[in-house]
Amino acid sequence: MVETMVRTAQGRVRGTTTAAGARFLGIPYAAPPVGPGRLRPPRPPASWDGVRDATDLGPEPPQPQFGSDPDGLLFDPAVPGDDCLNLNVWTPDPGATGLPVMVWIPGGAFQFSSGGSYDGSRFARDGVVCVTINYRTGADGFLYLGEGDDANLGLLDQIAALSWVQDNVAAFGGDPGRVTVFGESAGAMSLGVLLTVPRAVGLFRRAVLQSGAAHHIVPAADAARVGAELAGALGVPPTREALAEVPVDRLLEGQARIDAEVRTCPDPARWGREVVASVMPFHPVVDGDVVPAPPIERLAAGVAADVDVLVGTNTDDWRFGPVLGGFIDQVTEDALAGPVEEYGSWSTAAFGLPADRALPHYRAAHPGAAPGDLLAALLTDWWVRVPALRLADAHAPGAGRTFAYEFAWPSPLFGGRLGACHALEIAFVFDTLDLGRQQMMGGALGADPPQDLADTMHRAWISFATGGDPGWPRYDRERRAVRRFGAGPAVVDDPYAPERALWAGVR
Known part of the structure; x- marks a missing residue:
């Protein structure tokens, strides 16, 4: 394989040339969500001098481990790390212009997110720039503590990735006006919401939703109760500042305790029917800001009618x-x-x-x-x-x-x-x-x-x-x-x- 370079808005990246085109892995689209960025909306990525290596997959966001997989059904090659808000690009030719672009939002029950589990080389082979992304999941991505709280961080990560595509995909041969977003399961459910999110307007022209749509959304009151339960399980005040001080491993342990509670004590009065039925304590919430109203209602009212x-x-x-x-x-x-x-x-x-x-x-x-x-x-x-x-x-x-x-x-x-x-x-x-x-x-x-x-x-x-x-x-x-x-x-x-x-x- 031969190395190839592209200049992004943040600096040059070095990828590899393959039989299908060129591949660039682990490019940051936002700053690492650590320190002051912990449990906060994504921040712009820093620029760099010289050439950044983009020949290996980047880290993935904090998430539970899959555990045993004897039948080889699940594939998750990435590793944890701070610089986890990254994406991967496959292109037929970085020197091309006007190519269609397809951006993949992976699934994972809003608990997992690994854009590196998918190979976009065949799209590049066939004339498409393919991008796969990571985003925060679980409590890291969908913690909600009540009115005025930073909500739906995982969706904001996806929007940040799509904004990066708008700013940079031309350097890889793509047309920012011909972006199709496609996703499966939680990725498709995310996309069903993004179709109706004001901040996502203009970031894509087409959408493919595979086994997911626009219904699985948590009412604000239920999501706030889940957030309070998580804080209680961890023994900290129900504030974002306090939870941001909890080490990642402990936060994942607390998240697992909430998951187990929902499964073993499935009381709709306590958790809400959407949480009990889906067994997903952390997923997109109607917060009145990022997600103004239930997405299916906004779609029926004509939002995203031109997509x-x-x-x-x-x-x-x-x-x-x-x-x-x-x-x-x-x-x-x-x-x-x-x-x-x-x-x-x-x-x-x-x-x-x-x-x-x-x-x-x-x-x-x-x-x-x-x-x-x-x-x-x-x-x-x-x-x-x-x-x-x-x-x-x-x-x-x-x-x-x-x-x-x-x-x-x-x-x-x-x-x-x-x-x-x-x-x-x-x-x-x-x-x-x-x-x-x-x-x-x-x-x-x-x-x-x-x-x-x-x-x-x-x-x-x-x-x-x-x-x-x-x-x-x-x-x-x-x-x-x-x-x-x-x-x-x-x-x-x-x-x-x-x-x-x-x-x-x-x-």
Whole structure:
């Protein structure tokens, strides 16, 4: 590999030239969030003299460790460190001009963030500048202590990264006016919020939301109670100054205690229904400033109407957790129909859907399914499918184009029990099937994943980023056309009408 240099607004960086183009890793887009920047909004990065090495991945933000991963499903090559607000760039040619740009926001349940887990070289090979970012998660990124508090720092990190792209991507051959942001899971949920955040206006032209939309947001009062509980667990006053003095390791331990409390004592009166159902104590909050109101309401009112949107889910999205967690066979009929205070997110009541409405629907839609399978289908609808449909419906009337998709290719892992599960589509979108386990969910692909499907999806995403048209009919409120990848027919109309009706009026 040959070294290559680019001059950014902060100074020169040295990357490497590969067969696909050039690669620059670990470039800071904000100052290290330490010292006076601890638990505070991102600050501009410092400039440097000379040439900064950008040939290795940079540090990642503070986060729990994945732990054991014997099946090679998760890939997380980065290491912790102070200078963690960094990004990676793949470009066909730094000397080019006007290339489309795609910026990836990684998922991770708002607990993890590792832009280094994704390889953007195939986008560069095909004429796109690809950027992947890190951002703060957990309490570091989404602590909230009440009115006037610095909130949604993780979202502000993402905005800082997108601002860096606007200022610098031309130096890598990209066009700052042709930026598409794409993300999966918490990355897509972040993007669903960013579509409606005033500070993000003008930072991107198109958005791709994979298995995440604009619904999972915490009311301010619930988020403030979670913040107070964290301070109490750590034995410090509920102020940002006091919590900023807590060492990172202790803060992560306190965060883990709150996670465990939500799981073992799932009382909606204490935590709020969104926190209990999602089991995500720390995620974006309606603070009235960064996030002025629930994002889906703002989208329905016409905010982001000029942005092109591609949104979709995987057929069996939320089988991932129950199968890998081993509890899909432990769920009982009593749990599904029981009180949320006893059964938490195994209870249909946790999601605002009464059992006498939910269970007949899911039994009819999945004949002979065990209780755990019914729960997985319900979780898929609550977490991602219904939010995606509502986002598409809200956005469709605007000037920006709306497209919908579904990924339907099932993993062969665990005897096929994963199905077309959460995150499985990522390797197809990035066209990195050949990397196997050296990528997120690579271990779930099996021995012979279909390269032709990766060719089709990867090309569709590039077509959308390049010209706003992925290659199938637009979504509108009459037809509701959905492109299905991995199972025929290719385009289906309104495939989830029963689910839309079932969940109507349920938040």
